[in-house]
Structures are given as structure tokens and as C-alpha cells.
Amino acid sequence: MRIGIVAPSCRIDEDVVQRVAALAEGRAELAWHPQCLLSDGHFAGPDAVRAEALIAYANDPAIDAIWFARGGYGACRIVAQVIDALRPIAREKTYLGYSDPGTLLGALYARGIGRVAHGPMPADVRRAGGEAAVSRALDWLVDGSTTALEPSLGEVPAAAFNIVILAHLIGTRHLPDLSGHVLMIEEVAEYLYRTDRDLAQIIQHPSIRGVAGIRMGRISQVPGNDPDFGAEPEAVVRHWCARAGIPFLGAADIGHDAGNKIVPFGPSSSGA
Amino acid sequence: MRIGIVAPSCRIDEDVVQRVAALAEGRAELAWHPQCLLSDGHFAGPDAVRAEALIAYANDPAIDAIWFARGGYGACRIVAQVIDALRPIAREKTYLGYSDPGTLLGALYARGIGRVAHGPMPADVRRAGGEAAVSRALDWLVDGSTTALEPSLGEVPAAAFNIVILAHLIGTRHLPDLSGHVLMIEEVAEYLYRTDRDLAQIIQHPSIRGVAGIRMGRISQVPGNDPDFGAEPEAVVRHWCARAGIPFLGAADIGHDAGNKIVPFGPSSSGA
Numbered sequence A, B: 001m002r003i004g005i006v007a008p009s010c011r012i013d014e015d016v017v018q019r020v021a022a023l024a025e026g027r028a029e030l031a032w033h034p035q036c037l038l039s040d041g042h043f044a045g046p047d048a049v050r051a052e053a054l055i056a057y058a059n060d061p062a063i064d065a066i067w068f069a070r071g072g073y074g075a076c077r078i079v080a081q082v083i084d085a086l087r088p089i090a091r092e093k094t095y096l097g098y099s100d101p102g103t104l105l106g107a108l109y110a111r112g113i114g115r116v117a118h119g120p121m122p123a124d125v126r127r128a129g130g131e132a133a134v135s136r137a138l139d140w141l142v143d144g145s146t147t148a149l150e151p152s153l154g155e156v157p158a159a160a161f162n163i164v165i166l167a168h169l170i171g172t173r174h175l176p177d178l179s180g181h182v183l184m185i186e187e188v189a190e191y192l193y194r195t196d197r198d199l200a201q202i203i204q205h206p207s208i209r210g211v212a213g214i215r216m217g218r219i220s221q222v223p224g225n226d227p228d229f230g231a232e233p234e235a236v237v238r239h240w241c242a243r244a245g246i247p248f249l250g251a252a253d254i255g256h257d258a259g260n261k262i263v264p265f266g267p268s269s270s271g272a
Helices: A013-026 A049-058 A076-083 A089-093 A102-110 A124-125 A130-143 A163-169 A192-204 A233-244 B015-026 B047-058 B076-084 B088-092 B104-109 B124-128 B131-141 B162-167 B192-204 B235-245
Strands: A002-008 A029-032 A067-068 A094-097 A115-118 A158-163 A180-189 A213-220 A250-251 B002-005 B027-031 B067-068 B094-098 B116-118 B158-162 B182-188 B215-222 B246-250
Touching: A002 A049, A013 A029, A013 A124, A013 A130, A049 A076, A049 A102, A067 A130, A076 A102, A076 B192, A094 A102, A094 A130, A094 B158, A094 B215, A102 A115, A102 A158, A102 A163, A115 A158, A115 A163, A124 A130, A130 B158, A158 A163, A163 A180, A163 A192, A163 B192, A192 A233, A192 B015, A192 B162, A213 A233, A233 A250, B002 B047, B015 B027, B015 B124, B015 B131, B047 B067, B067 B131, B076 B104, B094 B104, B094 B131, B104 B158, B104 B162, B116 B158, B124 B131, B162 B182, B192 B235, B215 B235, B235 B246
Parallel strands: A002 A029, A002 A067, A067 A094, A094 A115, A158 A180, A180 A213, A213 A250, B002 B027, B002 B067, B067 B094, B094 B116, B158 B182, B182 B215, B215 B246
Antiparallel strands: none
């Protein structure tokens, strides 16, 4: 299996390449696009270069899966160019990532392009215990391992997003129709008042109001609010679910951490 | 003139009441709703109490204008309840504020309720030179002073928003149709990558794509980006204007500071 790695947001360092290559040795061929190591201010190269790298790999028949290297910020600057340039061969591939590249996952899923999944990325190897996250991603990409999957997945179609990324898809043409889906959400390092504000925007949208329910992944590294926000993260999620009449379904085993499980979008508990 | 003051977001302290009352002495009667001083976690009282305070004043025939006391966060939690409870008398009033209460300004303007304006609030009295900002608001509210107005205002209708607040109106029923308007935007204390992300969402929306142009207010207190973002605030605004084919019209004299001028929404360079 040939896995193409591109960085639509921020760059990675050479050590990520080395450590992930070691984990993939003998399991899959990793094609690291040199764009992953570029630097242009905040981004892993200029918009056009990041877009062209992703387009080239997505349209390359010799690549079986696209693995987003890292999050950060930048996918929303290239999503329109990328989506409009994909050829039919791009529909045959798997796309894996989370956090900022969730913008691309949403846009791909909105058009039924490829098998889209929320899960660990190469840069996660730097986390404490991060090798397990990367190995889990390979287990799913290479072997279709079901043990890599978020455990609540079942018959109902699912999708997963970082909360602030989903909020920024609202009102754009890249938001997929999530009606009937179990929507899993997670967040990291955001003030709770911001997550509350994001959820206010998210749950007002008709497509979101039609979800089968919401599961809460980890909302981690929340900075202290001054004054105290007055509610815990779960109470915030439950508040907005209740206001929108959306069932709160409990926890999802996803988040910005090494435990992050894989959520294929759609009715797909069957692995890659 | 009787000006009703409510706090849809965060609370104010007693010193704001005293200092603003002194500035208004002999000019206007200020009706401070006691809700302004309440505290409930992050907010100036629970959602229902904040909503009821605003509804009561907006529906009170003895109140001529509603002045939002302060920003922070919280208006989006009450906007639906407020809008749906306003009676015809609420349409006769002026509404003044900015920052987080911009959510309410947008929702009011979307329904043609009242004379809506972006400008200083009582809590601005605490800023360096803040008495000038509060006096400017009174000049406009009480005397309809045109010197209080943002100087570029003219024949073309205008509107003004904090960027992150406008981004969170996208895709909701509270976003007004801004086609044909000069849209003025300002921001404070946000990482530039976040402002970039907000603008990406904002300029994709059809209503925003139809604006007559965008003017950039102050984008101030931007925290340092690591790595350097690679562009200055004006380049970021120009980038998104160019991508959307929206004319960039230059600077607007608004911002989270004592110099913040007043921008009545709509075709209204005629003051209050």
C-alpha cells in the first residue's frame, strides 16, 4: 500500500518523517511529499504549493491513501482550489486526518469523494505515547483493523470534527449534510466561552439540527476562564444539545491525544 | 432622553455606573438595569435574566434608547429569545454597542428593528481616554452629533462588526443581508491566524460577497504568532477581499479603543 503524506496546514520536521517511517517499515510505503517540510510564515509552504501537493497526490493513481501530516491552521485557505481540481481517481482513495485538516475531510465528504476518516496523523508521533496513535492509523489504513475504530461506531453513519473547525464550516459550501449522523466533536486548548460560542453557531444550522445525536470527545487543555465560566465542558455540550433538541449520546473516544480513535465518515464501521 | 442600559454579555462594576452617570449628568437620564451588576459565572446573570432585562427595556415605551453596557461573551446565548419577544415599540428605539453585543445589532438589523449603531459602551470609560469614548456615544445618542460618526460614512449604507462576532453570525438567521453595504470590521486580541480563519468564513457567504466594499478598523493587541504569521493584518484583509472580489476601501475609524467612532447601520449618516 502506498500512502501519500501532504501538509495542508503547518509544516512537520524531519524527525517526524524518520519516526513515522520507522513505524511503517515493512507495512506500507510512505510517500512524503517534500511540501511537508516547507515553511512560509505560519504555513507549510504558500497556499498554491500546499494545494498543488494535495491535488497531485489525490490525482495520482499510484497513491492509495492520503494522510494529512499535521494540523495547525491553513486548510481553509486551499480547500476550494483542491476540491475543484480533483479528478475521478481521487474518489478511490482514503483520506485520514483531524483537527485543521477536518476542513478538507468535511469538503470531501460533502461531495462523496473518497473514504474520509477522522484519526491520528504523522505529527502525533511527537505526543506522549504518540507511537501508538500513529500505529493505530497504520493498522486501519493498511489492515482495516476494526480495533482502531472509535468503539461506539455502529449502524448509524458517523462523522467527527474539531469544534472550532466545524464552526468555521458553517455557512460554507464545504459543510457536509450531517443529517442522520452521529456527530462526534472534540476540542483542545480553547477557552470554554469560545467553545460555547462555536457550539451556538453549530447547533443553529439545519444540517446539524438533523443529526442523530452528538457524542463528546475529549475537550482538553481548557485554559482557565476569569471569572470561572460556571459550567464544565460536558454541561456546555449538553446545554446546546438540549436547546437544539439533539440527543446527547455520551462520550466519544477521540481527541487531541494519543488515544484518538478512528472515525470513518458515513455508515462505515467496516474499516478502510 | 431616557437611555436604558443592559448587559447582554458580561457584568460591569459599580465604578462604571458612577463614572458614566457623571458624564451623562444634565444630558440624559440613564436607567441602569440592575441586571448589569449581576454575576453568574462568565455572565452578567443567567441567560433568562439577561434576556428578560433587555426585553423589558426594549418593550418599555418610557425608554428611548438601549445602550449595551459591555462586551465579553454571552449575547449569542440570548439573541433568539430576545428577538422573538420584541414588540412594535422596540422598533422605535436606538440600539448602541459593539463587540459581543454585535450579535444583537446584527439580529436587530436583519429584521429592521430600531436604529442600530456600532459604537462605544459604558464600560469603555475604563479605557485610557475612555471618557471621550463615552462622551462621544452620548453626543450621538442625545444630540445626534455628526462629529461622533465614523468619518468615511456617506451615501452608501454601512454596517460594522467585530470580526469574530461576524464570523459566528455566518450561517445563522441573525446575519443581516449586507449586500450593497460598506462593511467595517475590527478585532482585538486575536491571533492573526484566527482572524484569517474568520475572514475565510465571512467572505465565502453570499451576503458578504455582495457588500460594496470592506473598510478595516483597528486590528489591535494581536498576540505574537509562532512562527511569525507571515503577513500584517492589512495584508490579511486585502487577501480575502481580493479572493472574494470585494473592494478594499481603506481604513475605518473603529476599534476596541477610546477612538472608536459611531457607525449607524444602514444609509444613515444623519446621526440618531
